[in-house]
Amino acid sequence: MIIKKHIPNFVTCLNLLSGCIGITEAFKGNLVNAALLIIAGAIFDFFDGFIARLVKASSPIGKDLDSLADVITFGLLPGVILFNLLSTNDNLPLGIKYIPLIVPVFSALRLAKFNNDPRQTGSFIGVPTPANALLIGSLPLITEFNSDLNLNFIIFNPLFLILLSVIMSILLVSEIPLFALKFKTFNWKDNQITYIFLIISSILLLSIKVAAIPLIVILYVILSIINNSVFKKTK
Structure with missing residues (x-):
């Protein structure tokens, strides 16, 4: 029974370890490996x-x-x-290259907010x-596995990377309500927005592989807004 109690924390530590190894890979320039470790961490975070x-x-610890x-x-x-991608441009002032590091700052703010916000249960x-x-x-996965789409001119564009850092940081701490991918029941009426999201996401992944991920995140935000303004009013 004592061992069973610690299994979730062990899996959480695997998430943490994935992040630590990913950071070392990123600093060595192995951005694809670093990105794959984010995916590994997300799997551990779910489980x-x-x-x-x-x-x-479940416990406070x-x-x-x-x-x-x-x-x-x-x-x-x-x-x-993001810092590594932006640093490939040698013509940028040093301070500009550090803008992506607002992402961990706003991520910490978002997590602190989540832990103390009763609205987010x-x-x-x-x-x-x-x-x-x-x-x-x-982004690095697209350059590796979707090279046929020729998106490198966007992915390595300094303005794109800076705007992405700023916009996503704002969205992390925004007041936009977003649905959670959790099922209390499996009937269509209670989960229609989730089913729509999963169906469209699956089609995108099968069609354009990892290039679908940014579109899926955008879809997630759009469907959440639709869910708040349309579906909830009809319930």
């Missing part, structure tokens, strides 16, 4: 909560540990990836840090 609910081992792991894997690591207010990290992590 630590799932296991905690399954074995009824587990909640705090989860946030600390998320700051590293979904805050610092994507910030370092069944949904989210502001973009979740894993969604933001997956969007940023998709």
Whole structure:
């Protein structure tokens, strides 16, 4: 029974370890490996909560540990990836290259807000840090696995990277209500927006592979706005 209680925290630590290894890979210039470790961290992040609910081992320590792991894997690591992408441009002033590091700062603010906001027990207010990290992590993956789309001129564009850093940081701490991918039941009426999101996301992933990830995050925000303004009014 004691071992069972610690399983969720062990999985959370795997999330944290993924982030730490990812940061070392990013500083070595291995941005694809760093991005893959964000995905690994996201998988561990999903399962630590799932296991905690399954074995009824939720605890304040587990909640705090989860946030600390998320700051590293979904805050610092994507910030370092953006920093590396921006640093490929040698003509930028030194200070400009550090703008992406606002991402971990706003990620920490977002996680602190989440931990103390009773409105976010069944949904989210502001973009979740894993969604933001997956969007940023998709950039080096697109250059590696979707080279046929010729998107490098956008991905390595300094203005794009700076705007992405600023816009996503704002969205992290925004007051936009976003639905959570959690099912209390599996009927269509209670989960229609989630099912629509999953169906469209699956089609995008099958069609354009990792290049779909930024579109999926944008879709997530748009459907959340639609959900708040249309679907909830009809319930």
